[in-house]
Amino acid sequence: MTDNLKLGQEQLRNTCDAGALGFETTAELESLTQVIGQDRAVRAIEFGVDISSSGFNLFLAGAPGTGRKTILRRLLAAASSGRPTPPDVAYVHNFADPDTPRVLVMPAGKGARLRDDLKELVADLQELIPKAFDGKAYEEQQRTTGEKFQEKKQELIDSLEAEAAERGFEVKSTPMGFRTIPMRDDKPLTQEEYQDMPEEEREDLDSRMEDLQAHIREVMSEVKGVDQALREELRDLNRQVAMNVLGTLMLDIARGYRDLDDVSEHLRQLEQDVLENIEQFKPQEEPSLPIPGLKMPKQEADLNRYTVNLVVDNGASDGAPVVIESNPTYANLVGHIERRAQFGALLTDFTMIRAGSLGKANGGYLVLDIEDVLRNPFTYEALKRALVNKEVRVEDNAERYGLFPAATLRPEAMPLDVKVCLIGNPRYYHLLFAYDEVFREIFKVKADFDYQVDRDAEALSRFGPFVARLVEKEDLLPFHASGVAALLDESSRFVEDQQKLSLRFGELNDLIREAAYWAKEDEAEIVEARHVEQAVVEAEFRASLTKERVQELIQRDVLMVDTEGGKAGQINGLAVHMLGDYLFGRPTRITCAAFLGREGVINIERRVRMSHSTHDKGVLILQGFLGERFAQNQPLTLSASITFEQSYSEIAGDSASSTELYVLLSALAQVPIKQGIAVTGSVNQRGEVQAIGGVNHKIEGYFEICAQRGLTGEQGVMIPRANMQNLMLRSAVVDAVAAGQFHIWAVDHVDEGIEVLTGVPAGERDDDGKWSEGTINYLVRERLAALGKQLMTWSKGTQESSPEMVQPHEVGDEPPSPPKPPEGPPE
Numbered sequence: 001m002t003d004n005l006k007l008g009q010e011q012l013r014n015t016c017d018a019g020a021l022g023f024e025t026t027a028e029l030e031s032l033t034q035v036i037g038q039d040r041a042v043r044a045i046e047f048g049v050d051i052s053s054s055g056f057n058l059f060l061a062g063a064p065g066t067g068r069k070t071i072l073r074r075l076l077a078a079a080s081s082g083r084p085t086p087p088d089v090a091y092v093h094n095f096a097d098p099d100t101p102r103v104l105v106m107p108a109g110k111g112a113r114l115r116d117d118l119k120e121l122v123a124d125l126q127e128l129i130p131k132a133f134d135g136k137a138y139e140e141q142q143r144t145t146g147e148k149f150q151e152k153k154q155e156l157i158d159s160l161e162a163e164a165a166e167r168g169f170e171v172k173s174t175p176m177g178f179r180t181i182p183m184r185d186d187k188p189l190t191q192e193e194y195q196d197m198p199e200e201e202r203e204d205l206d207s208r209m210e211d212l213q214a215h216i217r218e219v220m221s222e223v224k225g226v227d228q229a230l231r232e233e234l235r236d237l238n239r240q241v242a243m244n245v246l247g248t249l250m251l252d253i254a255r256g257y258r259d260l261d262d263v264s265e266h267l268r269q270l271e272q273d274v275l276e277n278i279e280q281f282k283p284q285e286e287p288s289l290p291i292p293g294l295k296m297p298k299q300e301a302d303l304n305r306y307t308v309n310l311v312v313d314n315g316a317s318d319g320a321p322v323v324i325e326s327n328p329t330y331a332n333l334v335g336h337i338e339r340r341a342q343f344g345a346l347l348t349d350f351t352m353i354r355a356g357s358l359g360k361a362n363g364g365y366l367v368l369d370i371e372d373v374l375r376n377p378f379t380y381e382a383l384k385r386a387l388v389n390k391e392v393r394v395e396d397n398a399e400r401y402g403l404f405p406a407a408t409l410r411p412e413a414m415p416l417d418v419k420v421c422l423i424g425n426p427r428y429y430h431l432l433f434a435y436d437e438v439f440r441e442i443f444k445v446k447a448d449f450d451y452q453v454d455r456d457a458e459a460l461s462r463f464g465p466f467v468a469r470l471v472e473k474e475d476l477l478p479f480h481a482s483g484v485a486a487l488l489d490e491s492s493r494f495v496e497d498q499q500k501l502s503l504r505f506g507e508l509n510d511l512i513r514e515a516a517y518w519a520k521e522d523e524a525e526i527v528e529a530r531h532v533e534q535a536v537v538e539a540e541f542r543a544s545l546t547k548e549r550v551q552e553l554i555q556r557d558v559l560m561v562d563t564e565g566g567k568a569g570q571i572n573g574l575a576v577h578m579l580g581d582y583l584f585g586r587p588t589r590i591t592c593a594a595f596l597g598r599e600g601v602i603n604i605e606r607r608v609r610m611s612h613s614t615h616d617k618g619v620l621i622l623q624g625f626l627g628e629r630f631a632q633n634q635p636l637t638l639s640a641s642i643t644f645e646q647s648y649s650e651i652a653g654d655s656a657s658s659t660e661l662y663v664l665l666s667a668l669a670q671v672p673i674k675q676g677i678a679v680t681g682s683v684n685q686r687g688e689v690q691a692i693g694g695v696n697h698k699i700e701g702y703f704e705i706c707a708q709r710g711l712t713g714e715q716g717v718m719i720p721r722a723n724m725q726n727l728m729l730r731s732a733v734v735d736a737v738a739a740g741q742f743h744i745w746a747v748d749h750v751d752e753g754i755e756v757l758t759g760v761p762a763g764e765r766d767d768d769g770k771w772s773e774g775t776i777n778y779l780v781r782e783r784l785a786a787l788g789k790q791l792m793t794w795s796k797g798t799q800e801s802s803p804e805m806v807q808p809h810e811v812g813d814e815p816p817s818p819p820k821p822p823e824g825p826p827e
Helices: 039-050 068-080 110-133 134-168 192-197 199-255 259-278 330-334 370-375 379-389 426-435 437-442 457-474 481-495 505-521 529-543 545-555 614-630 657-669 696-708 721-726 733-739 751-757 776-801
Strands: 058-061 090-092 102-106 169-174 177-184 307-312 322-324 334-339 340-342 345-347 352-356 365-370 419-424 445-448 453-454 501-502 569-581 582-595 600-603 639-644 677-678 716-720 743-747
Touching: 039 058, 039 068, 039 419, 058 426, 068 322, 068 365, 090 110, 102 110, 102 259, 110 199, 110 259, 110 307, 134 199, 169 199, 177 199, 199 259, 199 322, 322 696, 330 334, 330 365, 330 379, 330 437, 345 639, 365 370, 419 426, 426 437, 445 529, 445 657, 457 481, 457 505, 457 776, 481 501, 481 529, 501 696, 505 529, 545 569, 545 582, 545 696, 569 657, 569 696, 582 657, 582 696, 600 614, 614 657, 614 776, 639 657, 657 677, 657 751, 657 776, 677 751, 696 716, 696 721, 696 733, 716 721, 716 751, 721 743, 743 751, 751 776
Parallel strands: 058 419, 058 445, 322 365, 365 419, 569 677, 600 639, 677 716, 716 743
Antiparallel strands: 090 102, 090 307, 169 177, 334 352, 340 345, 453 501, 569 582, 582 639
């Protein structure tokens, strides 16, 4: 008897009692502030956030929709408010090496202050220095200094002229220098007179001229020295005038940064540079061109080197920053250097350096999605390099990898102290941990997010406030307790477990929104259970086109599935199809043909390479079961082919292995299987039926086929008993079971299952090890013995008539070669 294997309606679904929730509508409840069911992940995050040791960055591993980002944001917001505000970071001109801008790290707020101070300094210098140089005192001092040195020059020239006159020469000043002219009788000596002079007089004249030229060179050197001294004194005068303006201004600025050595050093270098380039603050004359009417643009002085490029400004921040980078390209993560086009060239300077999210999160937390990090070239390596070196170096990625060897800036590295939180699927964590040694050294904290939680009193008490929070946040209609109870039942169905609730908050939130929508369409004031049910029905209708087309093919007998009668060697298996986020079950005919041979159980799908290794394993287990049960005293002699009829894609998984065993036993025993019963479940070599996945979709898929053809009261589905806890069936199935029109059987062993399917007991061994006569096991044992005897008889007869036998071969292998003809000439 198998009636004890049938499940009652109360076992098919765990229904929440709305009256036990303790409220009438969610309007009475306060919004949930706690986290549902992720205690392990929360503790891991709190630990990773609090620990300050190096390398303890976090990896949040879990499925999408489990609240990873929401929970992380909430915890980081709480942690960041209690941490000190990180410093400002700025880039400034490097006066010693302009291609290597310096980085300045200052307490929060001082970066903006320094930027404003230097901006005001430049403006003041542009205004005050021209005024200082336009004053009468400066002009008088400049004139006095010039006259003093002019007198010295004139004294030298007068002395030179007097010396030349004594030697009989006249010295004239020309653009090329001084020219010496021999004199006779106060007149210049002509060439003819020079030629008519005696040889001794000419040589004496030449000698005196050479001596005079040497003296002139000495005097010219002294004149240049006077000019140099004039320039230096004028430069000192300009520096003194500029210092009168600059000194006061710089003193006020430097006073505010005495405790910052790097800033103080930069201010000293800036002051020196201003004094050395004081001319740039004077009014610039427009350059003129020899072409009338054409003017060149006025060349403005480049004063950018005195400014501050504040790349990280934490002046307005309170606590540590939390940066969520949604597009972690290399430039967005590390930073980049901008360029501007000018006269056909791309120019840049330190003011065009831009910090990335690493720099902006410095001193705080950076949140990244691992898929986005791995998808963007160079980003993952840059992230590791920054965390290992504890610094961020903004540089051209193209130059770093030698793609464009153009000269550019090489800014100093920015010190880095950041806690990075990666979010992603657990498989990314496992792959990176296994294949990247650096990863395991810098991401030492793993926060595992579960996708389900126990359906206990604590979880139920938090579910109402969870709904209330979304209702309040998005201004939705309040939920009645019956609506919340329906949501709880759907939550259990999401995870296919009567004792669990789903933690995929994204799916739950969408269902809440859709139920609220249908309640509003119904002009209801609150969301009730019927609105939740309507949301489920409507969502399934939108996605079920493919399922309906498959069911239509079955109803039109294009896909052959019997739901009545009995046949040996034929059974209905159940499969689940996944189309994106939509699952549906459907029956598939599985057949078995047993015949004479030694090949054992033949998996046709494997022969034609249409099965996955997990399915192949399930079929091979059948051979082990038969051997363990029927081949203890003699070899197992049979050939039996098993296949999924009308299957045109790869078959994966072992959830049909028990189904294949049933159809194999039926084919061997020649006992018909009830076609109204579909089967699912895997099996081990000892015949124990094991749990499978997708049990609800499988049952409902077969139920819909039977309902469309008309329920007979003999139809149903047989499942593993271990899957009873996973049943969360739709009300249509539950109602049919309650009315006796459809049945669900739960079995632990194939012996129970074969009796349900055939109505014939599996049978037990007696004291002599023999099976009870008329049972399935007895019939199988007799059939195997008969096949063995027939094969032995056939083999003997074949060997007598033909010593060479054609051996069986696998599909896809080359067929065996025919026997070679005898050698020698033909008769």
